[in-house]
Amino acid sequence: MPFRAVVISLRAILALCIFMVSDFAHAELMDRIDIERHGNEVEISIRLNAVVQYLRHAPVNFGKSLRIYSRLTSPADEVLSIESTPRPGTGTAPGQPRVTENVTDILKLESMRPPDTDMVPRFTVTYPEIDNSFLVEFDRPTRFTVRPGADGRSISILVPLLPGAKDWFAQVNAEPRKPATEPVVLPTPAVTQSLPAVPESQPVPTPPHPLPKTPAAAETSAPSAPTPEVPLALEAQSAPPPPAPVVAPRTAATVPSTPPPGMQATTSSSEPAPTTSTPRPDAGTAQVMPGSTPLAIDETEARAQELMDEARQALAARQGAMAAQRLTQVLSFPENSQTETAQALMGEAREYSGELNSARGEFELYLKLYPNGIHTAQIKEKLTSLETSPARITPATTPSSSTVSIATAPLPDPATATTQVVPKTTPRSKDEVETQAKEWMDGARQAIAARRGVTAAQRLNEVLSLPTNSETENAQALMGEAREYSGETSKARAEYELYLKLYPNGSHTALVKEKLASLDQSSNRASPGLGLKPTSEPATWTTFGSISQYMYYGQSQIENITPPPPGQLVFNRDTLSLTDQKSLISNVDLQARRRDGITDTRIVFRDTDNRNFLDDSRSYNRVYTGYVEQTHKQIGYFFRAGRQVGTGNGVMSRFDGLLAGYNLNPAWRVNVVAGTPVEFGSEFQRSLYGASVDYAPELGKAGFSLYYNEQTLEGTKDRQAIGTELRYFDSRVTAFGMFDYDINYRELNIAMLQANLRADDRTNYFANIDIRKVPPLSLLTALPGQISLDPFEPTRDFRSLFFLALSNLGLDELRKQAAILTADSQFFSLGFTHQVTPRWQLGADYRQANISGVGASGILPAQPGSGTNHVVSGQALGNGLWMLNDSTVINANLIRGSNYTGQAYNLTYAVPYGPWRFDGLLRFYFQKDDQDQQQKRFGPTFKMVYRWRDKISLEAEIGAEIFDETGPLRELHTRRQYFFAGYRWDLQ
Template identity: 25%
Template sequence: MRRAGALAVLCATLVGAPAAKAQSLLVDAEAGFDAARVCPTLVVRFAAPLDLLVQSGGQGASRIDLILRPDGDDTTEILEFDAPVTVPAPVSSAVAATGIALEQSGADLVLNITFARPVVTDATMAPDGRRVTVAVAEAGGANACLTSLTGGGDARPVDPSTPASDDGDDGDDGDLSGIEADFVEARAAITAQNYNRAIQLLTRILSAPENARSAEAQELLGVVRERNEQFAQAQAEYEIYLERYPDGDGATRVGQRLTALLTARGAPPAPLRTATDGTLARPDDDEPAGEDISLALDQAAARPRPATPARDTRRPVGDPDDAEEEESLPKLEYSGSFTSRYFFRQETARISDFDTARRSVDDFVLQNSLVNGVNFRGVYETADYILSWRADGALEFAFDDEEENVRVSRLYVDYDPKRSDLSYRFGRHLVRSGGVFDRFDGLTASWRRDEAFSAHVQIGSPVDSVRDPLFEFDRLTYGISLEFEEVFSHTDLSIYAFEQRAGSEVDRRNIGFELEYEDDVFFASAAVDYDISLDKLNYARVSATRRFEDRSTLTFSLDYVQSPTLALTNAEQGQAGQTLDQLLETFTLAEVRQFALDRTTASRSATLSYFRPWNDTWLFNADATVFRTEGNPASGGVPAIAAPGTDVYASIGVFGSGVLSESDVLSASLRYADTSSATLGLIDASYRFRPTERLRVRPRLRLGHRDLKASGGTEIFAVPTVTIDYEVRDSTQLELEVGGRLSRTRTPTTLDNRTETYAFLGIRQEF
């Protein structure tokens, strides 16, 4: 639905620029973290603006489909492609994505993301339409991320005697040392009675996949919430522990604490005090549960831990005999992974023209490339500061044109002095504060006064693509964001302001806020972004979710989005390659501002979604979206684009876990779309099973039919695939996917039969 980006592509074609290749539309993907929802995230980037219309199969499934709308009918021919295109999935067990593919489906695009385990997800599109962020929580788990997405666990409890995931991963790739560091810091925060900080750290540990500290963190989170007089939350945390770890070492102790909490008379437990020896002491000898928090900490640390992966380079934390070694400084920790993936796609097109009786057969290679990626993280800690770094990048070699493409998604260093409230990050990184920026090269300085308030200042240059050279600084961006937690009861607020300059002119000057409210049964959020330079609303969103006792949820959202994001440089679109400075030599600044507004398209949407677990095996979800986009007026020599009208999308899906065997996963969904260019019906079914402990097989079949409104034709298509994952050993995984797409498109004058086959082979080595 984002027509402004379509205008750029169309006008470039009219002035002789080569048409955009479908392969370039899908740029890259990476793993991240959403601190607000305490969720790991998968971020997928696109070369052109797209709209996210609906998410299907995302609640408790091992794959999701995101239906995206390109920039209207004018780009259908330019962006039309029948073969799915892919980018490598990021190496992260927290996200556990195993495949990312984009394919054409009528006038729409379908972004298919597969995961190594059943997940609950929430996808949001950035205001500029070039980035979709998917928050990922493991289905069947019990952690803060899952709670933030659904209001509670949505699948069967995880057996603590088995790994939380069935993909053989032992933890977040490279994040195990981070988990240990968070646990040590959480213990220190508890000792200092900084309970809010401890809650934040323990929640972050629990947001990761099941790991060596999950049980301890779950117990301590309940204890800390109780000491922080958050009695309802403490009760919930204790109950989660007993549900997930009924035979755990702390089950008896947690049961006693829960009983004491439920039977306590009126007055809440007295706050902890610091003993003369520096340990935490009980306020009263007759305190319920019979144990102080320091004892709980010591017992948690002394309990036997599951074996950590060999790639964890630091000494295991928690052995009392090694306490001095554990805290000895300075110390160095590092981890990482290397991936190598080969992609091949080939298509055969057989076209018959009824009028001329001509037939043609064309064979061509869509993709033949090797992508090598590296992920490296490290931490160096002294008594005075913590220095950490991260490098994520890839080198792609295309065999057909023998070209190499370097991608740098992250390359930064963090400096965190221990005796200061300030911290710094420099390099290529993501700025998440207040939703101000995307990726940029530069410096972020953060100041946290306490858990209720923090401030962030950024200065640098925006990065449009991971292929951009480092520190190009073609535009200057600077801004500030302020975050307030519990500004009102159950309410968090973030406000921000920033400016971006292109040469001597202001490109963007935005102010905005994000407001979130959440209690036990209701969640609501609102966000507004306004460009005060162009004097126009850039983005607005209101969303509300109601959680019910049967664990079902109902969500309604309204969106208003400008695409691309309002900026003075939008005036360059359709101007035959003229830059902003060149336009200002011919037109006045007021005229150029109007051109920028005319090249920007507003869209409105309303979405209603419902999710409900039927029982311990089956889950159900349904959603519907109504979408409407404005047109673009003619100005500056650029022709007008008419509004495409109203589009309607709907889907229903079911997901089953443990249907035929304990480890299998079955999912099926039906999708319907009525758009300005086509009417689409799609059936999607998949089944995952494990023949052996280290082998996982996932066959999948999609069958679709669409009526093409412009040509009066019809298309039927089938997309069968088989994905095989094999764990050679704990640190080495092999991936194989083979499949194809068969389609037949009949119009009054032509018959088009296409057969596409593809294969993907990859290996991942962790260290």
């Protein structure tokens, strides 16, 4: 049909912008969730189809529900704040100007639940939630640390490994694992034909700077981003060594922020340090470490008592990390007579390790679990002492000196409730240490002989947690081989390198160098008889996903009052009531995965069906994702074939095609991409192809990608770009940058840099600068100016308009007109979040945005820019204020635009209660412009979710928006109510 005459305004350009970015707005933001184990810590990576910057989260480090607030940058041309982006069906967020009209309003509600695993509690991730956050719901309270992902397109959550875990990656519906049989006891360390024992007559070298025993970052060949536990670079950052040699365990004595082997590692003291006390199972069999068997009740009591004795010995010797390790094991058992005292002592152990913030958290947790406990008075006294003594405590300093140590103070016995003096024990003697070390080393050698790398690593970690002894060097040398057998090539390399640092002239130096060279030569393939072995268990397909349906209904009443023309007295009043939304949205997310020690194969299919009952012509069914991918660790290749969303290297849209990569070595990788961009409703024929190279160095060094990308429009070069992505990640700093230069236009398309700095374990700083073309440089931008207004020769469609404009203007002139109609967007933000108490965080940030004007082109006149908008925000985030696991978020914004000022306030409260979750949100916005027009918006929202049988979630949300605009120009009053309800069925 011929186009009607269009209004000559910037809205024509805006309509095209919406057309170009709507593919992103409708798309799934979440790509996948990866779960990877790193020693005794597990990393949950929420991988997105857009660049994201982590801002803050609540609660701090413990709870059942976790909300993560971030800032999202779309692949196309927008910077969206997830704190303020409107949710589906809710209209415009008060206090924030729309980025584009009707684009962010249709971000679909997404939920994703990964496969069940014994490493972490079951959990679900939902976005956008009632306050536009990512919501992570665990099936039980757990500890966590949140930080930006290393790749700039993910958010990482670190949680403690559940006791008894055997998995190293997420897998469900697999055949039950058969317990490995114990190998015969072999008397000598020669069972692996690798590392002989150090002769007892040979002195054991004691390194001047004992380093914490930790594995290295994840393998760079894996699709997930590398996440370190403790970088080797910490050696240069650690505290100075003691003035005299001491025989001490390899714990956090020299680096207080880093725990010893076998404990949950924090990345540095600057990161919120999660303590390692795992929530106790309410009932059932005791969960223990891999390779062991469940304990009976009597055995549990006996083992708990033994571990408590060791914990008290460690506290007496001021070895906080060692004490925390033993207490964590006690807390992993079912409820027993030592549980309460173990929780009380955990805070003191954290004090001895210098982790004051974690100590406060442990003491607070005790008071929550045992409000009338036998240690309550002492715990409250210690908390008061901590609040009044903010100085950092070192392992050599007595914590909370104003109070008596719980470990040695008279405490009531849990069984008798009578006062009993806990005896003060002494550290193990040298002979006892040697005996224990030899016992654990025998177990490690047996595990290596049976190629059980995980069990071997556990035993070796226990040896390395002891004071330096005759087996310390052997254990460090064998640790690399244990990592090889568990398929962790990158960690094996780090372990070998650590041995060479500690023992440059050690008895195993030559053999370790040989093994290290073998790893380097064969990349991810281990040398014969030593390294990576295919899993002995048959790989099985894992199937998971979800099916959901949501019904949306919205109704509005609009009253518009305008002043009368000159000479008249009657005001014009127009009232309109209508149903503005009535639709059913159905989503299908199906995934299958097959993973073993060599290959990782994944099949993904996602489809959305939108039935619009108000206008059936706007109904649609779209397959947003459908691909097959595979990673081969030995050969080093990766490919993904099918419909997918570009996530970097210059690909900014969804496309049907192939993405393939090959690892030249652990640090370098080359990639190619080719396909056809997918834009629903577009009539244009497009193609794209490109190549890139990635450099992913070890932790603490900058990585980068270089790319070339070309895209054609109806056979004409539409985009020809070169660019780079910059990445840096260590225990304190995360940075991501992107620069995209279009060769055809000879202009910079994108220049952005974002960074996070964890100054200490309570403060996170973030900054972002983003300069880009809006929309991205493209020939399509020139088309609105070429629309014909001649009724006898109307423009029939954009595709014919493109060929006509190309014929009339030529390619160079068409590019020139496109550049004229492309605006420059500048965005800058800077802020911080600081934990002031165990229950409260405070944050503030400043944001500045500006969009330039555009020149005249064809039928379109020049348009002025938006001017510079300034927003100053303050946030207060609380948790556990009235109920266990509840969260409160208060957000206040002061806004100043080029011709208006405004204020916006949000209050969010959420609380889980059994299988229920209740969320409430209040929003208020006030604005006044330079023509005395005033706007007021008030929006209450309430949502409830019920989890039924762990597989089906029923949820409903009701909300309203009350809008009033008054002033000399007009009056406008709008009342809108909306409601949605639906279900999600998790397929596991």
